[in-house]
Amino acid sequence: MKITLVLMLGLCALVAAAPNVEKPTPFEVNAEALATAPESRNILVNALIRQLIAYIRRVINNGSSIFGIPPLDPLDLEHLHLYIPAGLINLDLELHKIFVTGVGGFVVHRSNLNLSDLTFDLDISVPRLDISADEYDLIGDFFTAIPLYGKGKAVFEVEGFRFQAKLFLKQSDDEKSVLIDRIEDATFVLPHFKCNLTGVIGGGDIDGIVNSMVEEVIIDYVNRFQGAISLIASHLVVAGLNPILDQLNTWSYIAVLLPRA
Structure with a gap:
């Protein structure tokens, strides 16, 4: 489960790392046009943020030849392991050949x-994620007593996933890049999750019963433990994103906007 949430939390921020050769310059700021008035500075800050968001969306949807990144929407994953010890139902689920769509449709509600x-x-949300797996392997139980197993195709639907956080930024050691120092106040909500596993135990009505229980348990489990999950995800996002940010000469764009003493 932690892996799944880290994936969702990081998809809109992490656009994958790759050894690269060229330093891209996706943003343009006219330093000579920067006025000292706070109003002018705010306009330029907002323009810079809009360019950054547009650049991330473009990389997610189209990939990046500079970094050697393929398009991330749709996203192909070879394997994903979910372990959910929820008590009422305990699941150990292996997914293979996963296909995810909807990542590039993220909506930015606040970016200050x-x-x-x-x-x-x-504050960002992903209106809808459609996830399918060519094959799943399920081992689990009800109330730690009734065995549960299955093998077949899996389809999941996530709607309304929303993530909020405060990122503390810093200058890189070589003074060229903007890095993330830490992430605080990270929260998320997962209001809708639809599960369709086929081939559980004997199939038929059992599939529907298991799918309904999985949906209810996952939403409850994720929202109940969101604090711990957010903390783990925040550390992993910083560790994964900073190597990419370190390749971009972005501090110069921030420097011209910093308030002068």
Whole structure:
């Protein structure tokens, strides 16, 4: 389960790392046009953020030849392991040949960059994720007593996933890049999750019963433990994203916007 949530939390921010050769310059800021008035600075900050978001969306939808990244929507994954010890139902689920669509449709509800303390408030959602797996292997139980197993195709539907966090930024050691120092106040909601596993035990009505229980248990489990899951995901996102950010010469764009003493 942690792996799944880390994937969802990071998909809109992480656009995968790859050794690269060229430093892209996706943003343009006219430093000479920067006025000292806070209003002018805010306009340029918002313009910079819009360019950043547009660039991330473009990489997700179209890939990047500079970084050697293929399109991430649709996203192909070879394997994913979910383990959910929920008590009422315990699941150990292996998914193979997974296909995910909807990542590039993320919506930014809030994106506030505070230059005085270098923090970035972010509120994003993914309206819909459609996830399918060519094959799943399921081992589990009801109430730790009744065995549960299955093998077949799996389809999942996630709607309304929303993530909020405050990113604390910092300058890289070589003074060229903007990195993430840490992530705080990370929260998320998962209001709708639809599960369709075929081939559970004997099939037929059993499939429907198991799918209904899986849907209810996953939503309850994820939302109940979102604090712990968010903390783990935040650390992993920082560790995964900073190597990419370190390849981009972005500090110069921030430097011209920083308030002068």
